[in-house]
Amino acid sequence: MRLKDLAEHLGLSQTTVSRALNGYPEVNEATRRRVAETAERLGYRPNASALRLATGRSGAIGLVLRGAHELGPHMSEFMAGLGSKLAEQEMDIVVTIVESYADEIAAYRRAASSQKVDAVILHSPTVNDERATLLSELKIPFVLHGRTNINAPVAWLDIDNTGAMERATGHLLDLGHRRIALLNGVKGRTFSEHREIGYLAALSSRGISFDPALISNSLFTDEAAFRLAQSMLEMRPAPTAFLAGSMMTALGVFRAIRQAGLVMGRDVSVIAHDDVFPYLNADNMFPTMSTTRSSIRQAGVRVADLTLQVLAGKPAEQVRELWPVELVLRESSGPPPG
Amino acid sequence: MRLKDLAEHLGLSQTTVSRALNGYPEVNEATRRRVAETAERLGYRPNASALRLATGRSGAIGLVLRGAHELGPHMSEFMAGLGSKLAEQEMDIVVTIVESYADEIAAYRRAASSQKVDAVILHSPTVNDERATLLSELKIPFVLHGRTNINAPVAWLDIDNTGAMERATGHLLDLGHRRIALLNGVKGRTFSEHREIGYLAALSSRGISFDPALISNSLFTDEAAFRLAQSMLEMRPAPTAFLAGSMMTALGVFRAIRQAGLVMGRDVSVIAHDDVFPYLNADNMFPTMSTTRSSIRQAGVRVADLTLQVLAGKPAEQVRELWPVELVLRESSGPPPG
DNA sequence: TGCGGCATTCAAAGCGATTTCAAATTTTGA
């Protein structure tokens, strides 16, 4: 069923039918109703490719992911938020999986020249993210989930990682902890750097020196966290508290603590960053987990909003949001033993 | 940079340039090289919408997800596999997030009439899945991840859930367990039914009666599993073994066992189904987890393959694959106490 | 020399929508 068929069926021109369906004013109300009713009854839908070619808009936003590590639980939560908002505008997400960084760059170039998507979401940026630079050079509208320092206006939404870590660390210090381990994300990512800055700020504001051996950088997997926590617990003096970068990390730390014959919340405190996974709830852990909490799904919803604003023409430099992070204290953190 | 511009730049017609780039035979080798080189140098890429309109192919496959529960860790692993294969063909995944079942149906209808995607992947089917029926009526090529019973040929790939559960249950029975709890997926899904069938088959083949109170159905979340396992452990006699539907489920069971003051692998055995998450490894749990193991990411890769075959014209009834499931015994399972 | 055959190239017709510009019809106002 093409527009042409529908028009013939109605005894009208394509022009009029198109206008009727798209809500243009210059069409008789009776005609419009008749068109709408018939289109509905016949199940007419404009051909997506034709519509895109004619309008120049693709009705989709792009997400380029490096398969192995990036399409994990964080990304899927983020996508869930993103998609739920985009669905309201009948837009969808075009996911491109790439192997390498080079492929990722190529994917963006291709996206630009093939006009496959109207905008792109960029995530997990590095401190000076070349992809962001590339996207602005290519003039592809994009919104960054996170922050980066580049010489171009960037629309972004980020959470206050620095503030979150500063408060969590400060809280532990105030409880009397002196050796606090930071299981941070991979080096070079802005959020990792920000978290480290917050951590260091809390220490230095209380005049406490820091031990580089207590800071580690890794992926947020249960396994990596277990190994790191285990080896840190063998240090003498051992850390009395851990800051875990994600809930997966917390699971690994938890395991290491148990295996060392210690009890979380009594012998060792843990505060984890919680991106609010529906299937892994800090409140339902045992003991319940103290967290710095910020919903990544909500962030996805909002990033979708911002993307729509950017597409509507709002200048990138006016699109920036920094979200506060809650510190939620539960059983896994307390004063150090002794 | 349009084809027209490129053609003018080269002093050739659009026809020749198009043919040169698309590898048609009737073009001079020297010309082809010149075209290819210039296109590369100028960074020409065909406009995706125009190409799609002209060829009738959209270069994308669709995935419709109900936001909240479906876009979880399982789906993201599956997508990672799917996408890595599709990327080789420069195809991408169009993700549509919907709220309700009605929205999902509408999304398929829209996909059909707008020709937004070349094919669709259907997942987590029910025993008689109406969506599958709809898709075959709409004549949208699709591949099912899982199985369903409908009156139409369906291309599918599934794992042998029945066999897996039968073996796992049989193994526990042979170790001497008599009260084995099954924490199954939600009722109505084919995989849940298959697992229950396998479970029951193992019991009945050994002449052991089954207690319906030991079977539960829920989402695969840590929280639901915890609650269910907890209440089962309060039964008298309590189950001495658990079959956990996923690694998330296993985490909840693990927690319930601990909270009851019991030790996993000694007082209570657990065998979990493992979809092989890179961030949550059965080998790295404490104790290490016995599992029925089948990589969901690999399944994604293969489903992509099958989809391409279907698009190439292979009849759906010839596309069906049943994958065996490994039983991997580790520390979390052993003979019952006493 | 003339002609069929081959290798190349091109002009133009789609693909299915939107949109410009013009035409037809109805309403309005003096």
Added chain:
DNA sequence: TCAAAATTTGAAATCGCTTTGAATGCCGCA
């Protein structure tokens, strides 16, 4: 009552590509 204005409709151009069908030039062979 009639011209002007407003309303409503339509023909045709356009978006950027592929593909059909025709044309061009060159070669070898009788």
